[in-house]
Amino acid sequence: MRFDERHALLQRLDRLIRRKSTGTPAQLMKKLGISKATLYRRLDDLKGRGASIAFDRQRQSYLYLEEFVLKF
Numbered sequence: 335m336r337f338d339e340r341h342a343l344l345q346r347l348d349r350l351i352r353r354k355s356t357g358t359p360a361q362l363m364k365k366l367g368i369s370k371a372t373l374y375r376r377l378d379d380l381k382g383r384g385a386s387i388a389f390d391r392q393r394q395s396y397l398y399l400e401e402f403v404l405k406f
Contacts, residue, residue, distance in 0.1 A: 340376075341406060343368070347376055348404045351387065356396045359389075380404070 335343075346366060347356075356362045363373050377387060377396070386399040 335372075340379075343376055344379060344404065347380065351380075351396050351398055354390075354393055354395045354397050358394055361394075362396070 343366060347362075350356045350362070350365070357365065359370070359373060363370055366373070368376070380402075381387060383404065385402045385404075387396055388399055389396050
């Protein structure tokens, strides 16, 4: 995946997490058009940038546990 593609994907993922509208991991993979492995790599990318991310089973969405600003 090229840098600009990964950048755009991280921005889309960040927006969905902020809206608390990711859905389940399977739904999120489908929304983003990516594989399970790629999804977890991108979540790890966000965590590596300082994001504290968890999956809320009640909301069926990933969310940030603390304030986070995505910087490149």
